[in-house]
Amino acid sequence: MKLIFEKGKEGRGCSLLPPSDVPVIRLGEKHQRKQELHLPQVSETELSRHYTELMKRTFGVNDGFYPLGSCTMKYNPKINEDISKIPEFADIHPLQPEHTVQGCLEVMALAEKYLSEITGMDLFTLQPAAGAHGEYTGLQLIRAYHLSRGDGKRDKILVPDSAHGTNPASAAMAGFKVINVPSTEDGYVDIEALRNAAGEDTAGFMLTNPNTLGLFEEHILEITDIIHQAGGLNYYDGANLNAILGIARPGDMGFDVVHLNLHKTFSTPHGGGGPGSGPVGCKAILADYLPSPTVKQDSDGSFYLEYDHEGSIGRVKAFYGNFLVVVRALTYILTLGKEGLKQVSESAVLNANYMMHHLKDTYPVVYPDKCMHEFVISLENLKKEKGITALDVAKAMLDYGIHPPTMYFPLIIHEALMVEPTETETKETLDEVIAIYKEIYQEALEHPERMHGYPRKAAIGRPDEVGAARNPILRYKYNND
Amino acid sequence: MGSYVPNTLQEQQEMLQSIGKKQIGDLFSSIPEKVRLNRELDLPSGLSEMEVSNRMRQIAEKNRVFKSVFRGAGAYRHYIPSIVKQITSKEEFVTAYTPYQAEISQGVLQSIFEFQTMICELTGMDVANASVYDGATAAAEAIIMCAEKKRKKAIISETVHPHTIEVIKTYCSGLDIEVVVAPGSQGKTGRSQLEKLLDDTTACVIIQQPNFYGQLEDCEEIGALTSQNGAKYIISCNPISLGILKTPAEYGADIAVGEGQPLGIPLSFGGPYLGFMASKEKMMRKLPGRIVGETKDANGNRAFVLTLQAREQHIRREKASSNICSNQALCAMTAAVYLDAMGREGLIQAATLSMSKAHYLAEQLCKMDGFRMVYEGEYFNEFVTTCPGDVDEILSELEKRGILGGYPLTGKHKGQILWCATEVNTKEEIDTLVAILKEVAV
Numbered sequence: 054m055k056l057i058f059e060k061g062k063e064g065r066g067c068s069l070l071p072p073s074d075v076p077v078i079r080l081g082e083k084h085q086r087k088q089e090l091h092l093p094q095v096s097e098t099e100l101s102r103h104y105t106e107l108m109k110r111t112f113g114v115n116d117g118f119y120p121l122g123s124c125t126m127k128y129n130p131k132i133n134e135d136i137s138k139i140p141e142f143a144d145i146h147p148l149q150p151e152h153t154v155q156g157c158l159e160v161m162a163l164a165e166k167y168l169s170e171i172t173g174m175d176l177f178t179l180q181p182a183a184g185a186h187g188e189y190t191g192l193q194l195i196r197a198y199h200l201s202r203g204d205g206k207r208d209k210i211l212v213p214d215s216a217h218g219t220n221p222a223s224a225a226m227a228g229f230k231v232i233n234v235p236s237t238e239d240g241y242v243d244i245e246a247l248r249n250a251a252g253e254d255t256a257g258f259m260l261t262n263p264n265t266l267g268l269f270e271e272h273i274l275e276i277t278d279i280i281h282q283a284g285g286l287n288y289y290d291g292a293n294l295n296a297i298l299g300i301a302r303p304g305d306m307g308f309d310v311v312h313l314n315l316h317k318t319f320s321t322p323h324g325g326g327g328p329g330s331g332p333v334g335c336k337a338i339l340a341d342y343l344p345s346p347t348v349k350q351d352s353d354g355s356f357y358l359e360y361d362h363e364g365s366i367g368r369v370k371a372f373y374g375n376f377l378v379v380v381r382a383l384t385y386i387l388t389l390g391k392e393g394l395k396q397v398s399e400s401a402v403l404n405a406n407y408m409m410h411h412l413k414d415t416y417p418v419v420y421p422d423k424c425m426h427e428f429v430i431s432l433e434n435l436k437k438e439k440g441i442t443a444l445d446v447a448k449a450m451l452d453y454g455i456h457p458p459t460m461y462f463p464l465i466i467h468e469a470l471m472v473e474p475t476e477t478e479t480k481e482t483l484d485e486v487i488a489i490y491k492e493i494y495q496e497a498l499e500h501p502e503r504m505h506g507y508p509r510k511a512a513i514g515r516p517d518e519v520g521a522a523r524n525p526i527l528r529y530k531y532n533n534d
Numbered sequence: 535m536g537s538y539v540p541n542t543l544q545e546q547q548e549m550l551q552s553i554g555k556k557q558i559g560d561l562f563s564s565i566p567e568k569v570r571l572n573r574e575l576d577l578p579s580g581l582s583e584m585e586v587s588n589r590m591r592q593i594a595e596k597n598r599v600f601k602s603v604f605r606g607a608g609a610y611r612h613y614i615p616s617i618v619k620q621i622t623s624k625e626e627f628v629t630a631y632t633p634y635q636a637e638i639s640q641g642v643l644q645s646i647f648e649f650q651t652m653i654c655e656l657t658g659m660d661v662a663n664a665s666v667y668d669g670a671t672a673a674a675e676a677i678i679m680c681a682e683k684k685r686k687k688a689i690i691s692e693t694v695h696p697h698t699i700e701v702i703k704t705y706c707s708g709l710d711i712e713v714v715v716a717p718g719s720q721g722k723t724g725r726s727q728l729e730k731l732l733d734d735t736t737a738c739v740i741i742q743q744p745n746f747y748g749q750l751e752d753c754e755e756i757g758a759l760t761s762q763n764g765a766k767y768i769i770s771c772n773p774i775s776l777g778i779l780k781t782p783a784e785y786g787a788d789i790a791v792g793e794g795q796p797l798g799i800p801l802s803f804g805g806p807y808l809g810f811m812a813s814k815e816k817m818m819r820k821l822p823g824r825i826v827g828e829t830k831d832a833n834g835n836r837a838f839v840l841t842l843q844a845r846e847q848h849i850r851r852e853k854a855s856s857n858i859c860s861n862q863a864l865c866a867m868t869a870a871v872y873l874d875a876m877g878r879e880g881l882i883q884a885a886t887l888s889m890s891k892a893h894y895l896a897e898q899l900c901k902m903d904g905f906r907m908v909y910e911g912e913y914f915n916e917f918v919t920t921c922p923g924d925v926d927e928i929l930s931e932l933e934k935r936g937i938l939g940g941y942p943l944t945g946k947h948k949g950q951i952l953w954c955a956t957e958v959n960t961k962e963e964i965d966t967l968v969a970i971l972k973e974v975a976v
Contacts, residue, residue, distance in 0.1 A: 054644070054836070058651065067615065067880070069613065069876065070613060070883050070957055073890050075891055075894035075964075077886060078886075078890045079778075080778055080779065080912070080914075081912055083912075084779055086776070086779055086781060086784070087780070087784065088658045090878050090882075091655050092652060092655060092874070092881060093873070094877050095874060095877070100621075101620075101621070104645075107627075107642075108624045108627060108641055109626075109641070110638075110641035111626040111638075111639060112626070112630060112639060113625050113627070113628070113629040116626065119631070121631055126631055128538050129628070130538060132583050136586075136587065139590070139591065142802070142803065144599045144611075144801055145598075145599065145802070146603060146803075147609050147804030148605060148609065148941055149938060150929075150933065153933070155597065157803045159593050160593060170575055170576050182667035182671070185860065186857075193707070193708065217848075218846075218848035218849070218850075218851050219857050221847075222847035222852060222857035223857040225852040226708070227708045228709050229708070269564040271565075274568060299574070299575045300562060301570055302569075314860075323632065323860075324630075324862075325630040325631070325645075325863040326632040326633065326642070326646075326824065326860060326864075327665070327863045327864065328805070328860070328862045328864060328865060366704055367701070367703055368700040368701045368704055369705075371668050371669065371670040372668075372803070373804050375806040376802055376803040376804055377802050384586055387578065387586050387590070388580055389537065389538075390577055390581065391576075391578070391579060392574075392579060402558075403549055403550065406555075411552075425564075476538070479540045480541050508637050508638075511637035511638050513636070513831040514637070515637065516636050516637070516832075516838075517829045517837070518841070520830065522843070522844070525818070525827050526828040526829070527650055527662070527826070528650050528654045528660075528661065528662070529648070531655075
């Protein structure tokens with residue numbers, strides 16, 4: 054399809070702004086732009102149709118089953134969108150006087166309070182803009198904690214080898230050295246290895262629970278205790294919180310700091326890659342280090358922002374975070390309430406177990422006995438025997454109108470497909486999908502040669518990714534200059 | 535109570551039965567008793583959609599939307615074309631995940647490619663990424679791109695937005711990058727002071743154009759000083775101003791960053807906004823975050839993919855150029871549609887109108903006793919004045935009449951006001967503002 058730059062004509066455009074009603078001022082020579090500026094010259098019709106065409110080449114949550122493991126692609130309720138567009142939220146300047154933004158501050162205070170209860174934490178900051186940003190913030194809290202105690206030698210963060218890539222990357226960005234902790238054959242943290250790795254240079258340990266293999270770490274209290282005994286702190290990666298809402302809380306498992314992904318567990322949309330929101334919760338021992346400002350409430354009930362708390366790690370973002378994402382998440386929490394949140398996890402775990410159970414005779418599920426909200430398949434044997442990879446199977450799914458699972462993660466499982474159906478799928482959808490998965494597997498066994506040709510019905514065939522990286526074309530060039 | 539779980543209790547029972555379980559609780563048997571909550575969450579009960587809608591609207595009503603806004607300071611109210619709002623509300627764009635499955639994500643990928651192209655066009659740079667969280671984190675990420683073994687000092691001008699300076703300090707704190715704030719002079723970066731700070735350990739210099747006080751910096755001269763020293767040069771820019779203002783590339787920058795909020799994104803109490811980053815080609819592989827590239831599919835058709843992923847966290851883990859994963863994709867699409875709709879002429883018009891209104895505002899304000907321009911230099915659409923009398927009292931008088939006045943500066947600038955105007959401020963609005971000020975301030 055054509056780029057917007059290849060459409061339109063010189064002289065076309067939309068009439069959007071009025072002529073000036075004040076004398077027109079021009080920049081002096083010194084600062085005037087000389088470099089040519091190329092932007093599209095399209096009518097509103099062309100522009101509108103361009104994006105409708107792009108829309109048809111985009112797969113959203115409502116286009117079909119979307120079981121991306123660790124991404125929690127649940128349905129995004131429409132009321133959340135409506136509320137986020139109310140002018141009294143959307144058209145508020147971030148630097149208005151406090152008494153004119155009491156509603157915004159109340160949203161923040163309520164979200165912080167409810168998220169604290171859900172996770173078993175004492176305090177929250179809403180400033181981080183995404184999960185990885187939250188990890189970074191949480192790790193900075195850990196760093197500040199040790200430094201404030203004069204404990205400057207703790208420069209290592211322990212991370213399981215099954216962890217999300219952001220965990221080690223965030224640790225490195227916060228200035229830590231990363232020590233990988235192996236998993237056992239059963240898919241859990243290797244406790245002996247953890248014990249050996251933990252010591253007086255340990256700043257903290259990062260874990261998601263249930264872990265990325267879809268298993269709840271049964272020895273979680275022992276794990277967090279090992280870290281505490283060594284003088285470190287425990288960090289909870291909230292990517293998988295959807296499995297345990299109202300059932301168990303990181304704060305009761307020995308975690309000192311958590312981040313949540315509001316765009317996963319709390320149903321805010323992913324926007325094709327963002328914006329997300331990655332609030333960070335912590336125990337009271339870390340309160341002093343939270344990013345500035347924090348929302349506080351006066352004795353008369355009014356809210357205010359407190360800027361000057363000593364010991365703060367500082368700002369991680371301008372203003373107060375992805376506020377309108379928080380508005381959506383709060384709307385969701387108020388809708389579901391204490392009963393509804395628990396049902397989310399119950400249904401998410403049931404859907405995953407149902408799918409896993411009915412697939413495990415066909416597909417090699419890595420840990421077929423039990424799972425929480427997601428499970429992992431390994432196609433290592435299929436690859437060995439038939440030359441069919443996880444990628445081939447995933448691409449076949451595209452032609453059935455369903456989104457493939459997360460591929461090639463966690464890294465410790467070869468030819469991995471990680472399936473997270475979420476709670477918002479019906480039994481009928483799961484049954485259909487199970488049948489499709491089986492059909493694809495059958496085809497892989499019987500006609501492996503056909504599998505490399507998928508997808509055949511998508512907007513494009515498989516793209517040449519190697520070529521893209523070798524000869525990067527990262528923008529359109531006007532006049533081929 | 536609200537719920538988005540479709541399966542009825544009976545269906546759930548059937549599902550449990552079919553997998554050989556009796557009750558839902560059996561699925562959670564691996565959670566040790568000791569860490570179970572075993573009580574209800576201390577949260578309110580769920581509500582119907584109508585009740586939630588009412589509740590949230592009640593909270594929203596405690597906020598005040600101003601009909602006239604003369605405040606910027608990092609967040610700007612510009613006109614948002616209807617088509618921008620309509621396109622970016624399309625369900626497919628709103629709800630899609632990161633485009634890892636390229637074959638069914640060409641729409642999102644192409645929109646990012648078009649966004650990257652337009653950011654390059656605006657800034658004059660060679661390559662741009664798919665966005666980062668906001669302008670402040672974009673600046674911090676740019677500094678990290680510049681740090682080298684022997685060059686670990688980042689010089690930030692004091693005239694950069696204070697939030698940007700704070701975020702930079704946080705980001706550098708763990709990375710052994712020394713942050714030095716170069717003092718300002720006459721509302722601009724002090725060139726002689728900067729010259730003294732530059733040495734062979736300097737990794738980069740970062741300035742903002744127009745700066746926090748609205749002043750146009752002597753970017754070319756600062757760029758020359760910086761490159762003579764062998765350090766990298768980062769300019770944080772306002773994208774609307776680039777319709778008429780010299781590009782970071784023309785000023786000699788190696789990296790251009792900025793806050794993309796003015797490009798069609800509502801004020802939103804500070805977020806979600808849009809951080810953009812663009813660089814010269816030689817720094818391409820140091821850019822953080824996602825980048826979309828053009829390639830061909832198996833049939834030779836044009837195709838777009840996420841590329842240069844060897845920089846990223848899911849491949850490189852602790853050796854990645856950044857930890858960023860989720861970005862601000864939908865905000866990037868918003869900016870792209872805004873630029874498509876405005877076109878070259880529209881953007882120049884928005885920039886010229888903003889600048890003209892600000893100058894008219896300044897002229898009218900300074901006709902009154904006690905309002906005086908604090909700085910003499912050239913400015914775009916923001917400027918600082920003195921104020922006769924108590925700033926807070928005067929601003930609160932404006933507020934009573936539905937006007938959000940300029941931003942009251944603090945610290946050593948206390949008593950001064952940072953004003954802003956854009957194309958949405960009509961002459962009539964400005965005249966009204968001035969008339970009220972005459973009444974209450976002079």
